Amino acid sequence: MLDHVELLGFAxxxxxxxxxxxxxxQVWKSxxxxxxxxxxxxxxxxxxxxxxxxxxxxxxxxxxxxxxITVILALIIIYFIIKSKK
Numbered sequence: 001m002l003d004h005v006e007l008l009g010f011a012x013x014x015x016x017x018x019x020x021x022x023x024x025x026q027v028w029k030s031x032x033x034x035x036x037x038x039x040x041x042x043x044x045x046x047x048x049x050x051x052x053x054x055x056x057x058x059x060x061x062x063x064x065x066x067x068x069i070t071v072i073l074a075l076i077i078i079y080f081i082i083k084s085k086k
Contacts, residue, residue, distance in 0.1 A: 013066030020073040
């Protein structure tokens with residue numbers, strides 16, 4: 001059974017994770033990354049990956065799931081940023 005703190009974590013995780021979906025969809029459809037910073041996304045994805053590892057270490061399912069999905073979404077954007085620079 002999930003406690004109230006973990007439920008709060010899932011609510012926060014859901015909102016912060018889905019916040020990236022519109023950006024991924026826009027980049028995917030337009031194939032344009034104008035205005036997006038590779039450095040910012042690299043720093044961001046590193047931080048989110050560390051949060052994922054932290055979630056693994058403390059056994060927080062909400063942190064594990066949300067940060068795993070967010071890393072994947074950010075990596076998609078990074079892929080398009082790098083691809084557009086070639």
